[in-house]
Amino acid sequence: MKYMILLYGAQRDYDAMAGRPGSANPWTGEDVQKLTEFMGSWWADVVASGEAVDAQGLTAPVHARRVQLKDGVPVVTDGPYAETQEVLAGYNIVDCESFDRACEIAAGLADTPHPAGMELTHEWHVDVRPVAGGAEESLA
Amino acid sequence: MTAATEDLLRALAPRVLGAVVRRYGHFDLAEDAVQEALLAAATTWPDGGLPDNPRGWLVTVASRRLTDLLRAEQARRRREETVARRVLPDEWLAPAADRPPATDDTLVLLFLCCHPALTPAGQIALTLRAVGGLSTAEIARAFLVPEATMTRRITRAKQRIAAGGAVFAAPSPADYAERLGAVLHVLYLVFNEGYASTSGPRLARVELCAEAIRLTRLVHRLLPEDAEVAGLLALMLLTDARRPARTGEDGALVPMDEQDRGRWDAARIAEGVALVTDALPRGPTGPYQVQAAIAALHDEAPSAADTDWPQILALYEVLLRITDTPVVRLNHAVAVAMVRGPRAGLDLLDTLPGRLTDHRPDAVRAHLLEMAGDTAAARTCFLAAARRATNLAQQRYLNDRAARLAPGQ
Numbered sequence: 001m002k003y004m005i006l007l008y009g010a011q012r013d014y015d016a017m018a019g020r021p022g023s024a025n026p027w028t029g030e031d032v033q034k035l036t037e038f039m040g041s042w043w044a045d046v047v048a049s050g051e052a053v054d055a056q057g058l059t060a061p062v063h064a065r066r067v068q069l070k071d072g073v074p075v076v077t078d079g080p081y082a083e084t085q086e087v088l089a090g091y092n093i094v095d096c097e098s099f100d101r102a103c104e105i106a107a108g109l110a111d112t113p114h115p116a117g118m119e120l121t122h123e124w125h126v127d128v129r130p131v132a133g134g135a136e137e138s139l140a
Numbered sequence: 141m142t143a144a145t146e147d148l149l150r151a152l153a154p155r156v157l158g159a160v161v162r163r164y165g166h167f168d169l170a171e172d173a174v175q176e177a178l179l180a181a182a183t184t185w186p187d188g189g190l191p192d193n194p195r196g197w198l199v200t201v202a203s204r205r206l207t208d209l210l211r212a213e214q215a216r217r218r219r220e221e222t223v224a225r226r227v228l229p230d231e232w233l234a235p236a237a238d239r240p241p242a243t244d245d246t247l248v249l250l251f252l253c254c255h256p257a258l259t260p261a262g263q264i265a266l267t268l269r270a271v272g273g274l275s276t277a278e279i280a281r282a283f284l285v286p287e288a289t290m291t292r293r294i295t296r297a298k299q300r301i302a303a304g305g306a307v308f309a310a311p312s313p314a315d316y317a318e319r320l321g322a323v324l325h326v327l328y329l330v331f332n333e334g335y336a337s338t339s340g341p342r343l344a345r346v347e348l349c350a351e352a353i354r355l356t357r358l359v360h361r362l363l364p365e366d367a368e369v370a371g372l373l374a375l376m377l378l379t380d381a382r383r384p385a386r387t388g389e390d391g392a393l394v395p396m397d398e399q400d401r402g403r404w405d406a407a408r409i410a411e412g413v414a415l416v417t418d419a420l421p422r423g424p425t426g427p428y429q430v431q432a433a434i435a436a437l438h439d440e441a442p443s444a445a446d447t448d449w450p451q452i453l454a455l456y457e458v459l460l461r462i463t464d465t466p467v468v469r470l471n472h473a474v475a476v477a478m479v480r481g482p483r484a485g486l487d488l489l490d491t492l493p494g495r496l497t498d499h500r501p502d503a504v505r506a507h508l509l510e511m512a513g514d515t516a517a518a519r520t521c522f523l524a525a526a527r528r529a530t531n532l533a534q535q536r537y538l539n540d541r542a543a544r545l546a547p548g549q
Contacts, residue, residue, distance in 0.1 A: 018526060018535035021543040029390030032532065036391070054286050059530040 002053060002095045002131035003102035007109075009089035010121040011081060014060040025118045034113045042108050046094060051105065057090035086122045093131065102128050145185055148194060149178050153273030156198040158245020160206060161308045167252065168298035169209045170202070171270050177202035178273060244362050246271065248310055250355075253297075254323045257304045262297030263326045264333075269294055271358075272351055282348050283333070320363075324372050324428065327356045331376050335383070349380055360415075370419035371429030377412035378435035381405040393537040397444035409439045430459045449478040466496045470504055482511035499528035503538060510545065519545040 015023040017032060027035075046052045064087070066080040081087055096102050106128050114120075157174040161167050177198045191197040253267040268274045268282075280290035311319040334348030356373045363369050385399035416432040434455045441447040453475040459468050469492055477485025485508045492501060506521030522542035529535045 018532060019539045019543070020523070020526065020535075021539060021546065026539075029388065029392045029536065032536065033391045052286070054289075060527075062527055063530065 001097070001099075002093055003099065004129050004131055005092040005094065005102070005106045005109075006088060006127040006129065007090045007092075008086045008122070008125070008127075010086050011061045011083045012121045014062075014089075016118070018060075025115060027115055027118075031113075031115045038111070038113050043092065045108075046092070046105055051094045051096045051101075053093040053095050055090070055092045058088060061085070061087050084121050099128070099130065102130075142186065145182070145190075149181055150273040152195050152198055153178060154246040154249050154271045156195060156202055157270055158249050159195075159199050160202050161249075162245060164203065164206055164210075165308065166206065166210065167306075167308060168302050169213065170206050171298065173202045173206035173209055174198070175269070175275070176205050179275075246358060247362050248308060250323045250359065251311055251319050252301065252306060252308060254319070254326045255301060255304070255306050256319075256322060257300050257306070258297050260326070260329060262293055262300065263322070264330055265290060265293045266297045267326055267355070268330065268351065272355060274351070320366070320369075323359065324356075324368060327352050327359070328372060328428075330355075331379075335379060349376070349383070352376060353380065365422070367419040367422045367424065368426040368428050370415045371426060371432045374412040374415035374419065374432035375428050375435055377408045377415070378432055378439050381408035381412065381439055387533075391533065392540075393533050395537075396438065401443065404439065409436075412436060413440065425458070425462070427459060427463050430455055430462065434459075447478075449475060453479045466493060467500070469493075470496065470500055474504060474508075477508050477511065482508040486512065497528075498530075499525040499534065499538065502528060506538075506541065510541075515545045 012023065016025050017027050017035075019026045019028075043052065043055055061081040062079045064078075064080060066077045067074055068077065069075070094102055094105055096105065106126050109126055110124070112124070153174065156177065157171060160170045160174060164170060180201055181194070181198060185191075185194075249271050250267065253270050254263045258266065265279055265283075268279045269276065274282075276290050276294060277287050279294075280287040283290065310316075331349055331352035334350075334352065353373070353376050356369070356376060360366075360369050360373045381404050382396070382399065384405065385401070385403040386394055388394050412432065413436045416429060416436055419429055420433060434452055437448050437452050437455070453472075456468065456472040456475045460472055469488075473485045473488040473492070476488055486505065489501065489505055489508070502521050502525035506518050506525055509518035509521055519542050522538050522545070526535050526538035526542065529538060
């Protein structure tokens with residue numbers, strides 16, 4: 001059974017990680033390196049256990065475009081999110097024996113390192129959702 | 141498996157596949173058969189010892205495996221009754237394997253893997269597997285995609301080759317230059333994939349650069365007279381030479397003018413410079429040679445301040461005449477700024493067609509504005525470039541440049 005682990009972040013969190021001047025608690029290069037290594041080794045364990053299916057990170061919310069109907073016509077809007085709005089930041093798809101196992105994998109992310117004293121825009125959490133049967137072929 | 145055995149297997153892979161396809165045809169199944177023979181060698185040779193004739197051993201095992209695969213395939217076809225009875229193709233009566241081929245098998249394989257009927261992603265994957273001797277899992281890891289995705293990519297590429305009826309032969313003289321151009325472009329893309337991206341597991345990425353250099357070296361050995369092959373190899377070596385100095389200890393990008401030139405790879409620079417120096421007078425002058433010549437001028441400068449910018453500018457003007465792309469124009473504008481001053485460069489940027497929508501035009505403008513002393517505008521441009529960048533290392537570099545120009549400084 002496949003499960004998707006969804007990770008969230010706000011534009012403010014992306015800015016802090018990118019060291020944008022003026023952002024609250026900008027990360028140092030060392031902070032970023034620690035995070036990259038942590039995420040890399042967390043996923044490498046999942047790859048090694050044969051449960052990894054796919055992993056993708058999404059670029060900052062400012063890059064998002066929204067396509068919506070306005071007066072019956074599709075209209076494209078750039079950057080539809082507020083600075084503090086929490087949006088999907090990335091996902092990992094795992095193929096494992098149970099929902100509990102998928103949550104166990106996701107819980108490994110709870111120790112994700114971040115700079116001392118840093119406050120996330122929203123309290124840390126990830127979501128785990130089962131992938132509907134038959135949908136997997138279209139995901140890869 | 142020891143590194144020596146692995147190197148030997150990787151070197152033999154394309155020659156074994158070439159021999160099997162030349163003899164029996166069926167590129168798609170032969171490719172699978174050779175992969176299995178390589179796997180068998182990797183598991184038995186370390187304990188059982190190297191056979192007297194490793195290549196012959198691999199050809200024999202792969203041929204046997206291919207026969208099994210063909211039998212299974214034919215049985216399946218008979219069962220499905222889609223084909224009443226498959227007549228053995230002419231390739232079965234192919235010339236003896238010891239007849240010297242007119243063109244090296246490895247080169248013919250490269251032409252086949254980089255066939256224009258394939259997508260670039262398919263060309264790259266197939267080249268790395270069939271010519272590079274990498275397993276599907278290794279290629280998937282290098283490109284950070286799931287193995288199943290890479291398997292499908294390779295399978296589709298092989299199906300396209302089979303469906304297109306591509307033959308295992310060197311391209312006709314009329315197509316030769318274009319087909320060789322496609323091969324070089326694929327090798328260039330593999331190198332860039334390894335070099336341009338600083339995300340993901342760094343080791344795997346470095347391996348892609350090394351693999352691109354290894355394969356280009358191979359093509360250069362087979363076509364020593366071709367100036368563009370030599371130019372591409374030189375370009376890769378001269379670019380890769382700077383890699384050790386390109387990232388700081390914390391993984392941050394270091395721009396060329398701030399790199400510690402003592403960490404550049406002197407051996408690679410010497411080899412690259414020799415290659416391009418030898419190739420340029422032979423002509424015809426192609427884009428890889430010109431880019432290599434530019435890289436050589438950077439690599440040979442003892443310091444950023446000693447860079448021969450007038451010569452680099454002249455080469456960018458040659459490059460513009462051969463390939464007028466937005467990226468070349470952007471680099472040309474930088475060279476103009478370094479020779480004639482930042483304002484001249486900025487004026488050129490204003491004439492740039494708006495086809496580049498990534499962070500690069502803003503980043504170049506920001507650097508030139510900073511050179512011109514317009515700190516406030518430079519800062520705004522660095523911040524805009526950082527917003528446009530999608531790679532975290534680039535975002536951090538551009539934000540850092542903006543931070544250095546904090547208002548009031």
